[in-house]
Amino acid sequence: MDIKTRQASHWDDYIALRRDIHRHPELGFEEHRTAGLVADRLRALGYTVTEGIAGTGLVGSLRHGASARSIGLRADMDALPIQEANDIAWASQTPNIMHACGHDGHTAILLAAAHAIAQRRAFDGTVNLIFQPAEELGGGGGARRMIEEGLFERFPCDAVFALHNMPGWPAGQFMFKDQVMMASADRVVVTFQGKGGHGAVPHRAVDPTIAAASAIMALQTIASRTIDPLQSVVISVGALNAGSTYNVIPDSARLELSVRTLSATVRDQLEASITRICTLQAESFGASAHIDYQRGYPVLVNTTAETQSAIAVARQQFGDARVVTDIDPLMGSEDFAYMLRECPGCYLLIGNGQIGEHDDATGLTNCMVHNPGYDFNDACLAPAATFWAALVEHRLAPA
Template identity: 50%
Template sequence: MTTPFHGVQLADLAPWHAELTALRRRFHQHPELAFAEHHTAATIAQLLDEYGYDVTTGVAGTGVVGTLRLGDADRAIGLRADMDALPINEENTFDYQSRQPGIMHACGHDGHMTMLLGAARYLAATRRFNGTLNVIFQPAEERGFDSGGQRMVDEGLFGRFPCDAVFAMHNHPGSPCGRLMSRRGPFMAAGDRVFITMRGVGGHAARPHLAQDPVVGAASIIMALQTVVARNVPPDKTAVVTMGMLHGGKALNVIPAEVQLGLSVRSFDPAIRALLRQRITDIVQLQSASLGLSAEIKYVEGYPVVCNSEAETTLALQVAAELVGEDNVDGDMAMLTGSEDFAYLLQARPDCLIRIGNGEAQANKMLHNPGYDFNDNNLVTGAAYWSRLVERYLPPRAS
């Protein structure tokens, strides 16, 4: 006779809310940038050791993996949380604000780590699964290229810590707190970066005819790039080309000899990704040549598309509905033009990335905003969700 599955409920972890909140705020006070998460990693490793996990540190530099094996099943699951903060000066004034000037957890990684640690603690205490659990704390998600997720996979993450599937969670400001959201297939965009250096001939502002002005060239290119999506990408496809950096000149009476520009490029389709690269390159080179300038382009292909696996996403959404109810789950969330280096993990294993609402009041303090803060009301929900997912993916032996 098979014992019916009951699974963890929100009430089971509710008594831990104050402890999880204190831990999350401790992380928030001590943010660290990509591949420098030494204090963060030490804290995670100590806690996992206390919970009874086999702990491996130094994975891809500062990453930490905790492994817990129970029973005799050979099935394994991976749960991943990101660790790094951002080079942003925090504007919040609460008592747990960042103690590191110019660095803050403006993307909620402090909350992601805490939710996973809460689940790790609960699962070690209840021991209600059969198989292997790997909790993966990944460095350097925010780099955009040469990231922690990429390094972990390249350095043999899944050879060292076998997983049949891997899952991740990210908070989502503007959606109701605790609402769980995902979609099958393409979910988050590929993200590329373009660094452009335009060179001309500097000169006196009063004699522009004797110079070759890269500032004018930069302005021309910026406007021309606005046509890349509008006039080259089919209307039923999604793409974004954003000029995020422009540096040139130091004095009003000097025409500089050089200007730097930086682009962020997002797409979901490999053919569109290639088209964007070709059109951006052509526009930069041809516009520069028409003005007697030269242009050096460094085109860096960043994170791939996050493409959620069918079976794993179906399970993830079922578990979400069991925990918070169908009304608090969106299984057909719109595709997001943000990027995530969890994409590298999904290229190696079946996966699902799920989003958790951070609160509608956060709509004007989105991710990467100096006034952002993770919603502590999500800590119990996230920890309970991970716990229930593990219990469902690695069901205990029938009694």
């Protein structure tokens, strides 16, 4: 009996579980209820569970046979600080927090796969299921903390894999990208310090807003005139704050930038260029600039052998028509990149449905993640869990 047939009777249970997690979202490093639920499920399936890694993170391990080979599968568990706008029975019951990125789905998928893996035991080696907190928190999030607390020393993995749902693609479509797949993401806070004064006598002040405005325009020349045009670079001003009333020149102005690229080398160039431009623009107006350059997630780089292995499994399970093997890189970022710096592996996507597509069953119209109207598409759960179980059996096939 194959994975899909054997597991079919359990899909409704895991859809109900996904919706229960959606109803009770928790922010990064606060996923106590979710982690407890996951731990209970894994223990009931026969996994050895280690809790308290990076606070609310945990690993469920299952060994079968005599092989020393191992594999890691990772799911993220945290929600976002967004007020849900959906009118559905499983809508968030916690004000201003919702699963707007589908991590409820990722968690349920991996638990459903855990069920199939434990039930079949058609592998030889060790399976490590990594349930990670705080993917949404930037550079100091859950993946980095789990690694710092000895994740791969305590739970060695020959390769590690993760997936994310992706609106804009048909539900259940699998998408892959070898090598560079997602961008680094840095946060830069620039404070321009001037000298405040009366708006009627600007010559007696040093206006930091002029320096900030000039720097905003100059920063855009980095992508157009400093970096190789074949490289992908994004410098976005997300916040500009200065002053409190119309007739007072403020003492300071503050910029917050989002900086992204697909190259570690270009990332270093961006930091140097942003620092130079902001410093010199401020000095040219008699002001000064303090640059707080905060490095977040690194570039996410899949390894070729593991990517090709995952593609082969997806094709075997679902056919060529449902597998895209060379999608364009994404300028979004993912802290699974930290795990891929420590261990070979592959990060892949599964379609969550076309954007604008209406679901008569839920009454929802599919939209992009990080949106108050988003919901994970439960039609993704069965194929994704089936893929995970098949990947384990492929990678750890008995000799």
